[in-house]
Amino acid sequence: MTAGTPQETEVGLVSHYYGHLGVMAVELTDRLHVGDKLHVKGHSEDFVMTVDSMQIEHKDVAQAKSGDSVGIRVPQKVHPGDKIYRTT
Numbered sequence: 003m004t005a006g007t008p009q010e011t012e013v014g015l016v017s018h019y020y021g022h023l024g025v026m027a028v029e030l031t032d033r034l035h036v037g038d039k040l041h042v043k044g045h046s047e048d049f050v051m052t053v054d055s056m057q058i059e060h061k062d063v064a065q066a067k068s069g070d071s072v073g074i075r076v077p078q079k080v081h082p083g084d085k086i087y088r089t090t
Contacts, residue, residue, distance in 0.1 A: 010041055010087040016080050017071065025073045026080045034072065034088070035065045042076070044084030051077055 013034050018027040026042075028034075038053050056063055057073040066072045 009090045012085060013038075013040070013088045014086045016042075016044070016082055016084040016086065018082060019076075019080050020073075021079065024075055024077075026076050026084075028072050028074060028086055030066055030068050030070045030072060032088070033065065033067050036063075039089050040074075041087040041089040042080055042084055043087065044081050047078070047080050047084055049078060050089060 011032060013032040014028040014030040016026050017029045019025075020027070034053065034056065036053050036056055039050060040053060041050050042048070053074055055075065056066060058066060058070055060073075063072070
């Protein structure tokens with residue numbers, strides 16, 4: 003899968019990875035909802051996942067908007083600067 007294809011919209015960047023929790027912190031540049039399918043693309047990462055849950059300030063939320071910083075559980079390690087795309 004090629005990042006930035008017409009079927010994908012960039013929604014944010016990884017700002018931090020909490021390895022002991024398996025959670026990435028993402029600075030959003032677009033809206034995001036629980037259930038959205040994401041493509042995580044970085045120097046050594048390239049995988050697709052579904053947002054099962056999302057938190058802002060340790061509180062579960064169903065959606066977030068541009069400018070929010072959200073925590074999302076991920077199935078594998080990510081790195082700061084990895085790009086996050088919403089995909090179909």
